[in-house]
Amino acid sequence: xxxxxxxxxxxxxxxxxxxxxxxxxxxxxxxxxxxxxxxxxxxxxxxxxxxxxxxxxxxxxxxxxxxxxxxxxxxxxxxxxxxxxxxxxxxxxxxxxxxxxxxxxxxxxxxxxxxxxxxxxxxxxxxxxxxxxxxxxxxxxxxxxxxxxxxxxxxxxxxxxxxxxxxxxxxxxxxxxxxxxxxxxxxxxxxxxxxxxxxxxxxxxxxxxxxxxxxxxxxxxxxxxxxxxxxxxxxxxxxxxxxxxxxxxxxxxxxxxxxxxxxxxxxxxxxxxxxxxxxxxxxxxxxxxxxxxxxxxxxxxxxxxxxxxxxxxxxxxxxxxxxxxxxxxxxxxxxxxxxxxxxxxxxxxxxxxxxxxxxxxxxxxxxxxxxxxxxxxxxxxxxxxxxxxxxxxxxxxxxxxxxxxxxxxxxxxxxxxxxxxxxxxxxxxxxxxxxxxxxxxxxxxxxxxxxxxxxxxxxxxxxxxxxxxxxxxxxxxxxxxxxxxxxxxxxxxxxxxxxxxxxxxxxxxxxx
Amino acid sequence: xxxxxxxxxxxxxxxxxxxxxxxxxxxxxxxxxxxxxxxxxxxxxxxxxxxxxxxxxxxxxxxxxxxxxxxxxxxxxxxxxxxxxxxxxxxxxxxxxxxxxxxxxxxxxxxxxxxxxxxxxxxxxxxxxxxxxxxxxxxxxxxxxxxxxxxxxxxxxxxxxxxxxxxxxxxxxxxxxxxxxxxxxxxxxxxxxxxxxxxxxxxxxxxxxxxxxxxxxxxxxxxxxxxxxxxxxxxxxxxxxxxxxxxxxxxxxxxxxxxxxxxxxxxxxxxxxxxxxxxxxxxxxxxxxxxxxxxxxxxxxxxxxxxxxxxxxxxxxxxxxx
Numbered sequence: 001x002x003x004x005x006x007x008x009x010x011x012x013x014x015x016x017x018x019x020x021x022x023x024x025x026x027x028x029x030x031x032x033x034x035x036x037x038x039x040x041x042x043x044x045x046x047x048x049x050x051x052x053x054x055x056x057x058x059x060x061x062x063x064x065x066x067x068x069x070x071x072x073x074x075x076x077x078x079x080x081x082x083x084x085x086x087x088x089x090x091x092x093x094x095x096x097x098x099x100x101x102x103x104x105x106x107x108x109x110x111x112x113x114x115x116x117x118x119x120x121x122x123x124x125x126x127x128x129x130x131x132x133x134x135x136x137x138x139x140x141x142x143x144x145x146x147x148x149x150x151x152x153x154x155x156x157x158x159x160x161x162x163x164x165x166x167x168x169x170x171x172x173x174x175x176x177x178x179x180x181x182x183x184x185x186x187x188x189x190x191x192x193x194x195x196x197x198x199x200x201x202x203x204x205x206x207x208x209x210x211x212x213x214x215x216x217x218x219x220x221x222x223x224x225x226x227x228x229x230x231x232x233x234x235x236x237x238x239x240x241x242x243x244x245x246x247x248x249x250x251x252x253x254x255x256x257x258x259x260x261x262x263x264x265x266x267x268x269x270x271x272x273x274x275x276x277x278x279x280x281x282x283x284x285x286x287x288x289x290x291x292x293x294x295x296x297x298x299x300x301x302x303x304x305x306x307x308x309x310x311x312x313x314x315x316x317x318x319x320x321x322x323x324x325x326x327x328x329x330x331x332x333x334x335x336x337x338x339x340x341x342x343x344x345x346x347x348x349x350x351x352x353x354x355x356x357x358x359x360x361x362x363x364x365x366x367x368x369x370x371x372x373x374x375x376x377x378x379x380x381x382x383x384x385x386x387x388x389x390x391x392x393x394x395x396x397x398x399x400x401x402x403x404x405x406x407x408x409x410x411x412x413x414x415x416x417x418x419x420x421x422x423x424x425x426x427x428x429x430x431x432x433x434x435x436x437x438x439x440x441x442x443x444x445x446x447x448x449x450x451x452x453x454x455x456x457x458x459x460x461x462x463x464x465x466x467x468x469x470x471x472x473x474x475x476x477x478x479x480x481x482x483x484x485x486x487x488x489x490x491x492x493x494x495x496x497x498x499x500x501x502x503x504x505x506x507x508x509x510x511x512x
Numbered sequence: 513x514x515x516x517x518x519x520x521x522x523x524x525x526x527x528x529x530x531x532x533x534x535x536x537x538x539x540x541x542x543x544x545x546x547x548x549x550x551x552x553x554x555x556x557x558x559x560x561x562x563x564x565x566x567x568x569x570x571x572x573x574x575x576x577x578x579x580x581x582x583x584x585x586x587x588x589x590x591x592x593x594x595x596x597x598x599x600x601x602x603x604x605x606x607x608x609x610x611x612x613x614x615x616x617x618x619x620x621x622x623x624x625x626x627x628x629x630x631x632x633x634x635x636x637x638x639x640x641x642x643x644x645x646x647x648x649x650x651x652x653x654x655x656x657x658x659x660x661x662x663x664x665x666x667x668x669x670x671x672x673x674x675x676x677x678x679x680x681x682x683x684x685x686x687x688x689x690x691x692x693x694x695x696x697x698x699x700x701x702x703x704x705x706x707x708x709x710x711x712x713x714x715x716x717x718x719x720x721x722x723x724x725x726x727x728x729x730x731x732x733x734x735x736x737x738x739x740x741x742x743x744x745x746x747x748x749x750x751x752x753x754x755x756x757x758x759x760x761x762x763x764x765x766x767x768x769x770x771x772x773x774x775x776x777x778x779x780x781x782x783x784x785x786x787x788x789x790x791x792x793x794x795x796x797x798x799x800x801x802x803x804x805x806x807x808x809x810x811x812x813x814x815x816x817x818x819x820x821x822x823x824x825x826x827x828x829x830x831x832x833x834x
Contacts, residue, residue, distance in 0.1 A: 304720065333722030347720055350713035352780045361710055361721040364703040371702050415721065 002027050002192045003048065003161055008057030010043055017043040019216045020057070023194075025161065025209075030183065030193045032207035032224075034200070035236055036406075036434035040216040041196050045163050048194070049081045050074035061161070078160030082151050082167050090139030095121040097138055098153045124152040129178035143170040143343075144290050151179055155186070162186075163194045168202065169431050172290035173460060173495070180206055198434060200229055201463070212236055237436045244439050245467035246446040252282035252470055257321050259454035260337075260423045262301070265315035270296040270306065271478040274315075278423070278454040283445065285469030286458045287494045288501075293478040294458045295342060298425045301456075302339040303328040320422060333362055338416030342427040342458075344405075348412040351401035355393050356382035358400050358411055363419040385414040390440060406437025413444060424448060425456045430464060442468055462491040476501025530774020531786030537772075538789045541796055549803040557799070559682055563674060565795040566684035567592070567747040568765055569788060573695045574739025575766035576787045580699070581732045582712040582779030583632060583639035588740035588766055590650035591621055592759025595744025597658050600754030604665040617741050624650065625737025629730030643733075647763065654756045663754040674749035684746045691742060695784050708732060712779020765794055768819040794818060 005023040009016070018040045025031045033041050046052040047059065050071045059068060061077055068074050088097045095117045096103075103112040104120070121134040130148050132141060138149060147170045154162055168176040183206065187193060195207060203210055203224070210227060212220040212235040220227070220235040233244075258277035265274045271293035278284045286294045299305065300313055303326035317324045319335050326332055329339070341347035349358055359382045360367055367378045382396040389410045393403055400411055409430065416424055426445070430438050445468060449455050459465040465472060472489045474482040474497040481501035484493060545552045571588050578585045595617045602613035628646055631637045674684040699705035707728045710718040719725045740759075747758055773790035775782025797814050 302720070329720050330722045330724060339720060341720055346714075347716045350710045350717050350780070352713045353710060357706065357710065360706075361718065361723065364706055364723070368703045371704060373701055373703060373706065375701075 001025065002062055003194075004058070004060050005044070005048065006058045008044075008047065008054040008059060010047065010052065010054050016216050018047075018054070021213065021216070021218055023211055023218075023221070025192045025194060027160075027190050027192055028187050029208045030187055030195055030206050032203040032210040033194055033196045033213065034198070034203060034210060034232065035213035035219070036436055039213040039236075041213055042165065043216075044213070045081065045165060045194070045196065048074070048161075048163065049079060075157060078158075079163065080154045080157040080159035080161070081163045081165070082154035083165050088138045088146060088149060088153075091137065093135045093137055094125070094132065094141075094149050094152075095134040097149065098124075098156050120156065121152065124156050125149075127182055128152055128155075129175065142291065144172045144175055147171045148175055148179070155182075159191070161192045161194070163196070165196045166198065166432060167195075168197070168199065173462070174289065176202075198432065198438075199461075200232055200435070203232070204229070233435055236434070244435070244442065244463075246443045248446070248470065250281060250450050252279045252449070254279045254282070256280055258318070259320055259452075260301070260456065261316075261318040261321075262297075263316040263318070265297065265300065265313065265317065267296060267300055267305065267313050268311040271300075271475075274475075274480055276473055276480065276483075278456060280422075280452045280454055281449050282471065283449050283455040283457055283469050285465040285472040286456060286475060287462070287465050287472050288475035288481075288498045290460060292475040292498065292501075294475050295427055296478075297475070298339070298427050298456060298458055301326055301423075302332045302337060302425060303330075304339075333419070336420075336422035338362070338419065338421035338424045340412050340416065340424070340426045340429055344408055344412050349400050349408060352399060354397050355386060355391070355400055355403075355411055356396035359385055359396075359414045359418050362415050366419075381418050385418045389414050389417070389444065404434075404437075406433040406441075409433050409441065410437065413441065417444070417448070421453060423454045423456065425458075427458045428460065429457070430459075430461065438464075462494060465494070466491065474498050474501065530781070531783040531789065534773045534786045534789035534793070538793050538796070541793060545796055545800050545803075548800065551803050552800070557803070559680075561792075561795050561799050562685045563682045563750060564799070565791050566674070566682070566688040567743040567750065568762065568769065568795065569688040569791045570691045570746060571740050571743035571762050572766040572769040572787050572791050573691055573784055574736035574743075575763075576770040576773070576775055576782060576784050577695070577699065577708060577739075578639075578732045578736045579767070579770050579775050579777065580712045580779055580782055581708045581729055582715065583729070583732065584767065585628065585643045585733060585736045586640065586763045586767075587624065587628065587643040587646035587650060588736055588743075589759040589761060589763035590647040590654070591624055591737055591740035592744035592747055592762055593756050594620065594650050594654045594657075594759075595741050596748040596751075596758040597654050597663050597754035597756055599670075599745060599748055600663040600665040601658065602665070603667055603670060605667060607667050607669055610667060610670050614745065617744070618738065621737045621741035621744075622734060625734035626730070628737065629733035632733060633726040633730040651756065651760075658754070658756055660756065664752075665754070666748060666752060671749045671752060674746050684750065687742070687746060691739065692784065692788060695739075699784060704728060704731070709780060712776075712781075714780075764819075765815065768815065769794055772818060772821075 001024045003025040005021065007020045007022055008018055009020060010018040021040065021044060035041055043052065047054050048068065050068045050073055059065060061068060061079065098121050099117050104116040106113045118134045125134060128148055128151060130145065132145050138146060141149060147167065151167055167179065171179065183193060197203060207224050209223050211218065212232060214236060256279055259280045261277040263275050266272050274297050288294050301317055305313065313326065317326060319337065324335050345351060356379060360378050367374055367381065379396060386393060386396055391410045391414065392407050400408060430441055433441065445455060457465065457469055466489055470486050472484045472494060473480050474494055476498050482497035551557055571592060575585060575588060598620065599613045599617050602616055603609045624646060628643055631642045632639050672683060673687065674682065676683040678686060699708065707718065707723050710723065711725055711729055715725060744759060748754055751758060769790035770787050771777060772793055773786030775786065797818060798811050801808065801810050801814060
């Protein structure tokens with residue numbers, strides 16, 4: 001065993017974050033660590049990484065308990081952590097970030113040896129299949145590439161134990177595959193990995209053992225061959241989740257006038273001739289690789305064009321059969337379109353504001369008379385929605401930033417449910433959301449559709465895309481390259497269409 | 513989940529602690545002041561503090577609005593100076609010109625605020641640089657307008673807005689109180705105020721919720737300018753003259769008052785009751801320097817020290833609170 005964690009307990013004030021947790025990781029082993037948000041995974045990794053001290057219990061790395069006294073000591077001993085929340089500086093190059101604070105020096109004058117640094121970083125980037133150079137500014141990378149750079153940084157320390165916290169949350173599926181391949185090579189050579197994720201598929205793909213934490217305690221620890229998906233979910237949530245995806249109770253009426261229709265929508269440089277329609281009550285999934293233009297289409301419908309778009313949007317958008325010019329989010333909201341953006345912290349929520357304030361934001365006018373807010377109405381709406389969505393919060397006056405990821409995401413949904421909309425656009429609705437909250441979000445989306453809302457779902461999570469959609473469109477290089485009925489669509493067929501599109505479509509070079 | 517519940521339960525409204533802490537600091541300071549100087553609690557001295565605080569309070573309310581939505585306005589001091597010279601020149605001792613002169617400076621202030629707001633919200637220029645440039649232009653214009661000499665055209669009637677007393681209390685305090693109530697109402701009870709807070713917290717999320725972000729952001733600068741004009745009128749009435757440098761220093765003091773009062777630099781959090789406490793802390797400190805017979809230059813050092821202290825306390829609070 002390279003790492004032995006035995007019976008550790010950690011309290012924050014009166015709150016027990018960890019209670020007698022044990023975890024053993026052997027050389028060359030990938031140990032998956034799973035559990036709902038707040039189960040104690042992050043606290044455990046902070047203790048292993050030397051950033052926190054356990055109140056009780058033993059922990060040893062390579063037989064020594066001294067290694068973990070501080071983050072620097074842990075790093076020196078060979079423990080490297082790849083964080084979920086990106087820790088790179090935008091203003092530095094990829095190479096500068098990776099070697100920040102330990103830049104190789106030139107022999108004579110002691111200056112930074114840029115060449116050596118670039119060479120070392122390029123080697124890691126090539127190995128991970130990165131398509132950006134070592135001297136690119138991090139601020140100019142896509143979220144997926146930034147994540148890749150973060151992983152490269154973790155590996156560049158040449159660790160004996162690598163801890164990865166949701167490393168693939170913003171990684172494109174192809175890039176994730178490549179990272180897994182590199183991890184397999186390295187573990188074959190003896191690297192130990194603690195892999196934290198909500199993606200159960202990755203657990204079965206990659207891990208040798210799995211440990212489940214629930215409410216700060218060990219709920220399960222077993223070789224991967226001895227558990228199945230259902231068992232994992234049950235251990236995590238403490239109850240059996242029969243069906244993550246709710247069944248379709250009603251078939252959408254496709255003969256009816258579409259709630260949303262796009263005709264030859266084109267934004268030069270981003271996407272071209274995108275046409276499709278969504279019937280009331282229908283969930284249409286938009287699949288494809290990151291950068292294929294999916295999010296751009298969604299944002300264009302909502303009137304949120306990229307800053308650098310030189311040419312105006314061309315083509316037609318119709319909402320309930322009436323032509324609609326997406327001039328800005330305000331006009332889109334008025335026309336009954338709701339939008340759950342990709343990054344809830346950056347674009348979905350005002351984190352420092354209360355749950356009630358956030359829920360009220362898209363419909364302040366309705367809750368006001370002559371510009372003066374009716375506080376009772378505002379509270380009532382917030383209370384109704386937090387109850388209906390089962391948002392776990394001490395009250396509607398609690399700050400949204402203090403809620404867990406899953407509950408924050410429910411607040412973003414509540415904003416639009418409270419307002420009510422004809423068309424709801426969901427751009428990656430569940431990244432970093434635990435399995436219990438995921439199931440509830442899926443149930444909500446299905447319920448909304450059953451009540452007649454047209455839903456456009458963008459997701460890189462293929463089971464989610466297939467499980468929730470009535471119909472799946474696949475985009476590649478700014479064009480729609482395939483349309484698949486839910487029954488016919490499989491993960492393979494979606495990925496195949498996406499990759500075939502890369503090769504055959506005459507499309508756009510960069511549609512990020 | 514329980515960790516979160518426990519944390520939130522302990523501090524249900526974290527931003528209230530900011531304003532409350534400032535009032536506590538003010539109270540402590542007043543106790544210390546009354547021990548150091550027996551004149552401090554003298555009725556005349558307290559009324560004097562109120563008279564001095566009124567213009568700063570009004571301009572700081574406007575400044576707080578801008579800071580709440582994530583900006584800053586360093587041109588408010590120049591707007592106050594401009595107000596004093598224009599209003600006294602145009603009034604020129606003629607009581608019938610009081611109202612036209614006041615309307616004129618309000619229009620001027622509105623124009624300045626609209627230009628600032630347009631540049632920041634629509635063109636996207638940096639608020640600090642934009643309003644710094646505006647400050648230079650306004651100061652220059654005031655110099656050209658007066659040829660540099662003080663103007664003495666204020667009528668005795670106009671001066672009553674500061675020097676007059678109602679029930680023994682200076683009239684300017686009533687104006688400041690009115691400005692406070694108005695400001696409290698629009699920030700806390702209206703769609704506009706809610707949007708100001710949301711903007712400062714997360715501009716993009718606010719925009720994607722269908723709010724008119726650019727318009728509301730621009731209007732914050734308009735509000736700051738108009739509050740500065742009212743502050744300038746109170747200041748002119750108090751000092752009895754129009755001078756091109758009358759308002760200089762108020763830009764920094766108004767920012768200091770907002771920050772000491774617990775408003776977050778960067779926006780989204782803060783209460784104007786805290787700003788009032790911040791204003792009073794500054795004025796009491798200046799008053800104390802005078803009462804103790806210390807050199808008046810010391811006021812500058814006190815001013816700087818208080819700003820640093822206020823900001824340090826605020827960031828300490830932010831660190832421990834998260």
